[in-house]
Amino acid sequence: MKYNPHQIEKKWQKFWEENCSFEPADDKSAPKKYVLSMFPYPSGRIHMGHVRNYAIGDAIARYWRKNGHNVLHPIGWDAFGMPAENAAIKNGVHPKKWTYENIAYMRKELAALGLSFSKDREFATCDPLYTKYEQAFFIDMWERGLVYRKKGYLNWCPHDQTVLANEQVIDGCCWRCDTPIVQKEMYQYYIKITEYADELLEDLGRLEEGWPAQVIAMQRNWIGKSVGLEFSFRLDKQSARMCGIESFEVFTTRPDTICGVSYAAVAPEHPIAKAAIERGVVDSAAAEKIAQMQRMPVRERNMAEKEGVPLGLYAVHPVTGERVPVWVANFVLMEYGSGAVMAVPAHDSRDYDFAKRYDLPIKPVVFPEDGELPEGEAFVEDGVVKGCDGFDGLFGQEARDAIISWFEEKGLGKKVINFRLKDWGVSRQRYWGAPIPMIHCRECGVVPERKENLPVTLPDDVEITGEGNPLDRHASWKDTVCPECGGSAERETDTLDTFVQSSWYFLRYTTPRRLWEETAFTKEDAGYWMPVDQYIGGIEHAILHLLYARFFTKVLRDLGYVNVDEPFKRLLTQGMVLKDGAKMSKSKGNVVDPDALIEKYGADTARLFILFAAPPTQELEWNDSAVEGAHRFLRKLYDRAGRVDECTRLPEIDHSALQKSEKEARRKVYEALKKGEDVYRERFTFNTLIAAVMEALNALDKQQNPQVWQEGMWILLNLLEPIVPHICWDLSETLFKRNNFGFIDIVEEVFEVDTIQMAVSVNGKPRAQIEVSADAAKEEILEIAKSSVPKWLEGKSVVKEIVVPGRLVNLVVK
């Protein structure tokens, strides 16, 4: 029989569909595994990145299911977002229609890959039933004070007509359309992720076992905790009178350098700068210069050269009592700390550059323990304090601690922890999103919708032009009554950031569909399935999605919905799929279409190639002839299986009665089985498992024992099932009534050998191969070893002998 992938794949896909083969059991006493690949955005078609993502997840899910675990392996759709609106603008198709049609098409594409997803738990985040609970969570958070409204300068994308979170701005441009963003002042809703900054940082330590170091490092960096001293600079009397401000706060992580302060710098937006302009403390030229700095977007300032304006105001140094000038500087950020810094040019490279430019004093107060201060730059490392009364001789951290204590004792300042993480702005001025369930009442202000009125659904009759927000123009939708006073009121027209939906979808999956009408998810179900045992997705989500999902989980825990602290126990970040060294993209014209690949070779070949070509965490370079190679292997497997006799149990084999080639074949087969345990449970380096299976098949091919063939095929089909399920189900059904799909014990006797090959090296260089009996004593091995390399011992004396059992002999000669 010839291998016919299309026939086999259709047959088994139909079987799985009809038998609901992959639904998790309700039995909560069984050991569980929750395996989750990040859900896709329904863009229209799947691409190779999806194939890779789901092939990895499916392999892990199938492994555990086959080994007696209750497995949850769901799929859904991250269905809100701008592309649907862009399609509406471009082609006039309604976002809802566009989205659900894309889902229907992509569902078929995924089905053609033979992925073992639960059918029962599939949903799209734009389903009103999903929105309902998301809005309820939002209201809970509002009532808890975790959501608030704030007016401020926001990143506005003139192209998409929407506000962007800081994380969505890349190099000053929109993350989607690359348009330069501008600053616009407006109200929006924020979620207080900063309230969880410490816990989010702290718990990263618990993820070190299961998450890539890189992702943890990126999140740490993003949260950006720093510990330091906050104190206030008092302005001298005359200065205070001039600007009407008595003092201002500064934050420093280097209190040990405090005696080196030669000026103070404030952000262009700082109240002191504003006051100095308003009260005419600075002349009009200086005022204009400050205004100019303010106008420059914050993100561009870091490209610009350091600039400043002296305000003609002076602050009093809290330790030395010196008068130091106050400057406005473009490198000081209003959003971080208090928007003002003490400047120590001798020990901070920014302050140094600035001081050089404006000829301000540079006063070293920290010195290297040994050696000299560097020339022409700031000394930024830890050192010994010298020239700071009362603290001289202290080093680095001890100096910092001492100075902080001094400030605290005198009541002049305190130890403070600052974070770079900002609150999460979730408002979007867009149609295709979950409406923010708030109502604006003239009498009662901004109030939440009543929970019994949820979900607040989107109106279907909208015109999407790409300008403004269609909800804002929809008078009858906006018109509502106030849930507090019953008077006429208006709906909030902003919708939620799509990252909100992806922050809790993994919890929704834990609960069976039949309960979805009543609840978001049950505590019992979430308690059983959570945390996700293995999460798989792209590194591009290392910060945003993964941080928000961690945050949301903690909030829902504190709201009493779940009992987990962290949603994802283990994380695998897959590498990109490349062709000709570049990411596949339409514009580069290097896209390989998964549908065409399946059409030509079948899903099993696609899956095999993608798992064989590289370890999952690495980039994968596409190679058409290697795809051929993968297909060739499946044909060979199918052909060899055709020569194996049917049976329903693992045959019992008398190992000692076997010939050498038969023993070798068994050893290779069981080596592959051993490898499988490690790969499916720990390492996920499927490429090495596939190689081991290939070796085993090659070894089986070199012998004819029918029982060794039966046993070998029994095990290899078991091992390959998670990777190439269709062919394995088909062959296993025919040969073994699928009894080979279960846990298989490793037979240790196959690893016992009569003779061992060992290498003999002389002075570390391999010189000969010897064969010794397995129970040979060290002396015997050395004897044989020495006689195998006479040429290298001639005229020399052996000064050292090393025997590594089962490996090699090293003779050191002189």
Next chain:
RNA sequence: GCGGACGUGGUGGAAUUGGUAGACACGCCAGACUUAGGAUCUGGUGCCGCAAGGUGUGGAGGUUCAAGUCCUCUCGUCCGCACCA
């Protein structure tokens, strides 16, 4: 600048605790079978060398009986963050 990852044949990649570098595959070469082959099978294939042998994991040192693996320095590539005080 800070943080992280990586560097192995013509190619993708193996080598889990230091122990025969290059498993497995792609490609290539030779042969067999064939009317034919882009099918299948067999053998070969790091580099230099006719050979003996030498040499080889980005580079330079070091530790060790033994280093792709450990240490120091250095070069290069990629990714993330970035005037965060």
